[in-house]
Amino acid sequence: MTSSNILRPDWSLPNNIEAAVTLRDFGNLATHVGDDPALVILRRRHLARALKLATVPLYLNQQHTNRVSIWPNREHTSDALIADKPAVAVVLTADCLPLLLCSKDGQHIAAVHAGWRGLAADILGQTLRTLKVDARQLKLWIGPAICQRCYQVGNEVRQAFSNCFDGRSVEQAFSSDGDRWRVDLPLLAERQARDYGLTEITQSNLCTACSADRFYSYRENKDRGRFASIIWRKS
Numbered sequence: 001m002t003s004s005n006i007l008r009p010d011w012s013l014p015n016n017i018e019a020a021v022t023l024r025d026f027g028n029l030a031t032h033v034g035d036d037p038a039l040v041i042l043r044r045r046h047l048a049r050a051l052k053l054a055t056v057p058l059y060l061n062q063q064h065t066n067r068v069s070i071w072p073n074r075e076h077t078s079d080a081l082i083a084d085k086p087a088v089a090v091v092l093t094a095d096c097l098p099l100l101l102c103s104k105d106g107q108h109i110a111a112v113h114a115g116w117r118g119l120a121a122d123i124l125g126q127t128l129r130t131l132k133v134d135a136r137q138l139k140l141w142i143g144p145a146i147c148q149r150c151y152q153v154g155n156e157v158r159q160a161f162s163n164c165f166d167g168r169s170v171e172q173a174f175s176s177d178g179d180r181w182r183v184d185l186p187l188l189a190e191r192q193a194r195d196y197g198l199t200e201i202t203q204s205n206l207c208t209a210c211s212a213d214r215f216y217s218y219r220e221n222k223d224r225g226r227f228a229s230i231i232w233r234k235s
């Protein structure tokens with residue numbers, strides 16, 4: 001089922017797996033951004049109903065770490081959730097990069113919150129090592145995030161990636177903008193995923209800031225709301 005305030009990724013999935021992204025019109029789904037908690041809980045229930053989720057989604061306490069929770073347990077703070085049973089994995093973002101993963105056999109799912117700090121701290125690698133699935137058996141969807149044209153950063157960001165990414169990837173993902181840089185996070189995530197052996201990678205090519213009327217964008221609208229990227233295993 002789809003509705004006008006929920007986007008279904010253009011991404012081929014095993015029969016028992018589904019994925020979705022909430023749009024701005026759906027409303028904020030984060031409890032830590034000053035919104036009325038009762039309203040957020042109502043929206044989360046509405047989302048579970050709209051997607052006919054059989055399992056209760058586990059919302060993470062995201063803190064730009066490289067820590068991974070394994071369903072049904074939730075670490076005190078973590079920025080990825082993996083499951084190898086019927087479950088729902090969700091991350092909340094507004095410009096940071098949501099990554100959704102599943103195995104081709106439909107057994108494993110993961111949702112990852114990857115801003116620049118998380119990517120540089122290897123949240124993707126930590127997730128893959130926790131999944132313990134042959135990378136060639138995984139499918140990755142790189143969701144709506146701020147694009148290179150919209151994302152100006154300081155030298156500390158380039159330095160962080162220079163410490164952990166190969167020089168060529170950094171050269172390709174950063175373009176200079178005066179004494180600052182513009183960084184392509186979706187490209188960095190894709191390069192890193194390929195380095196880890198993934199081959200089935202789908203870019204959403206959706207920018208939260210270019211399309212701030214559709215998504216929450218922290219940079220473009222100074223939004224405090226967050227939208228959800230969700231992947232779930234039904235059986």
Ligand SMILES: [Zn+2]
Nearest residue numbers: 147150207210
């Ligand atoms: Zn953009």
